[in-house]
Amino acid sequence: MTEPSASSPARLPISACLIAGNEAGRIRRTLESMVGWVSEMVVVINEEVADGTDRIAVEFGAKVFREPWKGYVAQVNSAAAKAGQPWILAVDADEVVSPELAAEIRGQFARPEGLAPYAAFSFPRCSFYCGRWIRHGDWYPDRKTRLWRRGAGHWVGENPHYALVITGRTEALRGELQHYSMDSLDHHVRKMLTYSELYRERHGDQSPGLAALWFRPWWRFVRGYVLRRGFLDGWQGFVIARMVAFETFLRQAKIRAGRTAVAKE
Numbered sequence: 001m002t003e004p005s006a007s008s009p010a011r012l013p014i015s016a017c018l019i020a021g022n023e024a025g026r027i028r029r030t031l032e033s034m035v036g037w038v039s040e041m042v043v044v045i046n047e048e049v050a051d052g053t054d055r056i057a058v059e060f061g062a063k064v065f066r067e068p069w070k071g072y073v074a075q076v077n078s079a080a081a082k083a084g085q086p087w088i089l090a091v092d093a094d095e096v097v098s099p100e101l102a103a104e105i106r107g108q109f110a111r112p113e114g115l116a117p118y119a120a121f122s123f124p125r126c127s128f129y130c131g132r133w134i135r136h137g138d139w140y141p142d143r144k145t146r147l148w149r150r151g152a153g154h155w156v157g158e159n160p161h162y163a164l165v166i167t168g169r170t171e172a173l174r175g176e177l178q179h180y181s182m183d184s185l186d187h188h189v190r191k192m193l194t195y196s197e198l199y200r201e202r203h204g205d206q207s208p209g210l211a212a213l214w215f216r217p218w219w220r221f222v223r224g225y226v227l228r229r230g231f232l233d234g235w236q237g238f239v240i241a242r243m244v245a246f247e248t249f250l251r252q253a254k255i256r257a258g259r260t261a262v263a264k265e
Helices: 027-032 053-059 072-081 099-109 183-204 208-229 230-264
Strands: 012-020 040-044 063-067 087-090 095-097 118-121 125-129 133-134 144-149 153-158 159-168 170-172 178-179
Touching: 012 027, 012 072, 012 099, 027 053, 027 095, 040 053, 040 072, 053 063, 063 072, 072 087, 072 153, 072 159, 095 099, 099 118, 133 230, 144 153, 144 159, 183 230, 208 230
Parallel strands: 012 040, 012 087, 040 063, 118 170, 125 178
Antiparallel strands: 087 144, 095 178, 118 144, 125 133, 153 159
16 A cells, blocks of 8 residues: 655654454554554564454554564563654554544644653543444543653553553543444453453452442442443443443352352362
8 A cells, every 4th residue: 555655744753553363354444543644553463363464464564573472461562662663652453543533643743842741641442332432431431541652651450451551741632542342242242251251360369248249230330321321322321331230240250159169179
């Protein structure tokens, strides 16, 4: 594909860094949202990827690296370490930089006073779920810090969730990072089962009481659907609130069931 040269003034001193498995079905629109205005794209893919994700990334001029899967935190830190620009933008393969967010980032880099006061920028993430953009409940604004000065941040956390630790001032932007996480209700259920099992593996030594099994799931539903106005997102908002509540219950139930099984051995 034809794209501006790396020396084009339209490009910002940003390295866009992604990690990916078999993402040929959706990584194209992610890369399309950044091509032409970031100076570099770095894509770290799992070594077993065979669906053409690497070829699509190369098509957009990205630097592609194959690596064994080391866990989310190690993988995203590995991608960031390969950045060659003064600023790093981390985007997942199921996310898109909206035109509004791209324009706002451009505006920040065009500030006459420069970016010296800032170490990082955060922005809201908006999820597309079953045909609707979700802008209420537990899923929004889901603010993420994803653009930072190289050397000012590093990733920490536990699989599959991770966060960026920043040294310095973080400025909040308003443009949205668009998130295409769930393709269907079935996809949501599969993801929920995977995450609950990862939670059980990390916290299996805990002993959840009845409050964790009964009260906490209902509180999560009330908080997301009523207090955070998830009801304004139609039937999708109701489903999300119920699924969040059920995953909260499932995590604790799996821990309790696991401890019961061990006690009987």
